Amino acid sequence: MRPFVFINMAMSSDGKVSNVDGKQIRISGKEDFERVDELKLSSDAIMVGVGTILSDDPSLTIKSEERRKKRISDGKDENPVRIVIDSRCRTPPSAEILRRGDGKRIVATSDRADEEKMRAIERYADVIVAGEDKVNLKELMDILWKRGINKVMVEGGGELSWGLISSNLVDELYIYVGPKIIGGRNSPTPVAGEGFKEKFPRLKLIKIEEMDDGVLLGWKFMESM
Numbered sequence: 001m002r003p004f005v006f007i008n009m010a011m012s013s014d015g016k017v018s019n020v021d022g023k024q025i026r027i028s029g030k031e032d033f034e035r036v037d038e039l040k041l042s043s044d045a046i047m048v049g050v051g052t053i054l055s056d057d058p059s060l061t062i063k064s065e066e067r068r069k070k071r072i073s074d075g076k077d078e079n080p081v082r083i084v085i086d087s088r089c090r091t092p093p094s095a096e097i098l099r100r101g102d103g104k105r106i107v108a109t110s111d112r113a114d115e116e117k118m119r120a121i122e123r124y125a126d127v128i129v130a131g132e133d134k135v136n137l138k139e140l141m142d143i144l145w146k147r148g149i150n151k152v153m154v155e156g157g158g159e160l161s162w163g164l165i166s167s168n169l170v171d172e173l174y175i176y177v178g179p180k181i182i183g184g185r186n187s188p189t190p191v192a193g194e195g196f197k198e199k200f201p202r203l204k205l206i207k208i209e210e211m212d213d214g215v216l217l218g219w220k221f222m223e224s225m
């Protein structure tokens with residue numbers, strides 16, 4: 001068994017998630033911002049790759065005070081469990097995700113991680129070792145399920161999306177396509193990795209909604225690879 005996993009990302013109308021230097025660009029407007037905050041409210045955990053931590057330093061907290069209060073009145077922590085996929089423990093102990101807001105944190109790492117760096121992170125987060133080289137995402141999902149995490153929202157970036165999709169661990173994909181052009185042949189896209197060459201995951205469109213001069217698209221993964 002594993003949690004229900006969905007990816008939620010924002011891309012420009014030309015398909016980029018950040019600029020050519022990997023710098024975060026505001027793609028969403030107010031409506032989408034609220035939608036994402038609402039998704040956090042109903043998720044048990046929010047997951048990102050260490051690449052996103054190093055480039056954007058997000059806190060991944062719920063922004064609306066009302067929603068945080070709602071979680072508390074439902075007997076939950078103020079924020080979902082925040083999880084970083086980080087096989088070498090490169091997450092700086094000063095990272096916003098470890099410091100800002102109440103709630104649990106998990107840094108999922110591998111046998112490659114430096115002991116000292118692990119100890120430094122353990123002051124702020126639970127460290128889970130799963131995998132020898134990269135984080136073994138299947139093993140991790142199994143551990144999360146056993147810890148009572150039933151719904152995981154993945155906020156990117158592209159390498160983590162690839163790792164999850166190519167391991168058959170994603171149920172739904174949501175992309176907000178915003179009214180901006182970023183350009184750049186090497187600008188990151190929602191899914192990176194090695195790429196599929198022959199067999200491609202089949203998706204079924206389950207959502208299409210206009211918002212903030214852009215459009216939200218949602219797909220369900222139809223078949224396993």
Ligand SMILES: NC(=O)c1ccc[n+]([C@@H]2O[C@H](COP(=O)([O-])OP(=O)(O)OC[C@H]3O[C@@H](n4cnc5c(N)ncnc54)[C@H](OP(=O)(O)O)[C@@H]3O)[C@@H](O)[C@H]2O)c1
Nearest residue numbers: 009010018022049050051052087135156157158159160163
């Ligand atoms: N627009 C959006 O919605 C959005 C959202 C998020 C991010 N972004 C952008 O995306 C960029 C960062 O994305 P990214 O692709 O470079 O990094 P990422 O996906 O955030 O993190 C990838 C890293 O995770 C680690 N990892 C460990 N085990 C893994 C596994 N099994 N599969 C995949 N990754 C694993 C690897 O580093 P180690 O080998 O060191 O562990 C890998 O390099 C930034 O430019 C950011 O602004 C945009």
